[in-house]
Amino acid sequence: MEESLKERIYGMKDWLIEIRREIHMYPELGFEEVKTSRLVSEWLERFGLDVQKGIAGTGVIGLLRGKSPGKTVAIRADMDALPIEELNQVPYASKIKGKMHACGHDAHVTILLGVARIFSSFRDQVKGNIKWIFQPAEEGGGGGKRMVEEGVLENPHVDAIFGAHVFPQIEIGKVGICEGKALASADRFTIKVVGRSGHAASPHLAKDPILVSGHLITQIHCIVSREVDPLDSAVITIGRVSGGSAFNIIPDEVELLGTVRALSPEIREKMRKRIEEIVRGVTQSFGVEYQFEYEYGYPVLVNEPEMIKVVSSACAKGIGEENVVEVQPSMGAEDFAFYLEKVPGAFFRLGIRNESKGIVHPYHNSRFDIDEDVLPFGVEMYVRIIDRYLELGMMG
Template identity: 35%
Template sequence: MNAPVTRWTAAGAAELADVVALRRAIHAEPEVGLHCPKTTAKLRAALDGLPLEIHESTSTTGFVAILRGGSGAKGDNGRTVLLRGDMDALPMQEETGLDFASTIPNAMHACGHDSHSAMLVGAARALCARRDELPGTVVFMFQPGEEGYHGARFMIEDGLIDIARPDAAFALHISPNMPSGMVVSRAGPLLASTDSLNFTVKGRGGHAAMPHDCVDPLPVACEIVTALNSFVARQIPVTDPAVLSITKITGGSAYNIVPGEVTMLGTLRTLSPQTREKARAGLIRVAEHVALAHGCTAEVRIDEGYPVTMNDARAIDLVRGIAEEIDAENGWRTMPAPMMGGEDFSYVLREVPGCMAFIGVAAEGSDPDTNPPLHNTKMTIDEAVMAKGIALHCAFAEAVLEGGLPQ
């Protein structure tokens, strides 16, 4: 292991106790959405006294903390790197039984954002301690609203990444279903775009004993579901796939009444802008024409979700090299295929080259395959892994500042 990576692994270990305490404090008081004032206050307090410029988001409680290193502090053209940690929780009732479990009803850090933001604080402390040696600028992005609220997009629209425009960006996400300490990612698409689908099928209601006097939208809605799945299976190539799930159908009020309207909800996931556009247009066309064939109408509204999370191959090479230096045998695994979940760090990666990686936090002796997964009420993590997460952040930042990635 070379000297720089060794330095950052030692720094991560030194920060671990304080970072664990911070993570537990955040975990006990989770907040959902774009406005997380208690979490923001804890993070700001943990950064107090460091040589950082703080710039607040105007539309969220997020903020960026900017460290101008030896070159950046002198006002020259040193590089800039962005590191992100999200801070929001999920609307779930925690069932872990931990001493520091959530004290807030129906709110839980079941996706690890408490550890993400705490690790970023540890990285900020470690990098600030070597400020004069850094040949550029580090932007620490503390972001709420990742869980469906487009927090990264709002912070970008607030101009926060333009204060010190990054040359590269990096984010780390924990996974309880990967071996402890293993770093996993891939070049190209990592996670899917996420669009929400809203269908309204309208007919003409009436007495269920006389359906011939009605235009029943219920069987039409069922036929639309079948037709939509056929469209995806037959017109979207498996080499650039889409996943369509209709997850809710609502209609009717009694056993003897044909409803006049049925609503359906679903989600569309894709891995490229081209397939996303083709699938959206096809879903609208199929729904409208199937409804028309039966004397109904279909209205389709697509709420645009996150873009595809697209990793830059050069950034992946940097992270892989760092992970393998830390642990040559078990430090890295290339993900064989993208996952169809979504992530709003995709907004940052649409602006700046970089990558996201997963880090395994399965506790020693547990089975990663059967551990409660992300978004589960019993999800827990191996907190010791956060030391490695701090080191990864720091080593990635230093590698970019010293010449990695941009060409």
């Protein structure tokens, strides 16, 4: 049966490409995925799944109840695009100005629809339940958090969840895995330094927030290099500094915006605490006021070791152990972490790099694209993982 099922999966390639290109041509930003969610729900209904719509705004859930009782496994795809102008000269390029799928979410949606098509044809062999989660707003909108809050991991309760991301750093036909801490937490902070404006020729009559900000930038960036163990991973970046209106005027205030990344909750909290302590101390020493805001974003994404073993063994059965490769933890962030805070699971990578086809560009690049061979490949990997977890025996 394994070979006939694999033939059926790869026989869907043209259909998968058609779906992916339709989504790619009409990208939608976070919480605006109306057209995409409609496409998803229509196909899920056509496959005979139980469908819920409007979760977290535009999220969609599909549920296949097996013929016999068992565990419930979930798989998840993100649907949102990015505010980037596409520069690819391809027939399926974005038709929406200033928006494109530059992170591969169109592929994620398509792959999950392919998995739904396969299992809808074999529902009599499913013991337990399979749940498909299509979420909005992964790109900074925290759509995964809202989906969890609105109960997508219940009714029926999800015992394990799996998710994947296309990955341009490894070649097409390979799967990347990382046990334990795989992706960083991602927080945002805002510092407003409030001084007193004055003439540049009379700095003694003003309180210069630009000078204070310079000291803050230097000291805050020393936290990682001098207060975090070199064997731990952490990043602080101040990405925006704004203030002032003329070369000869000391402004009233300066605003700093930055991000904090960490691979452990303890380091995450330490850096938040130390940033505020430094801001308080430096501003006090210069006699200026400050405002400090810290917004907690995505948590650390932690892959359950047993679930990574499920991914590794299932994928290796189909593509060989040599094509299941370990990838290093990344300081990027993913709101799939919110699901993994609640239930065991694993987040893995699907290689798309193919230099012969020019598929070499990184995420969030105006020339990002995928090798569409990943579409049936991704379907096969998910089918193998679900088959292994639910012990269905469909793939040998």
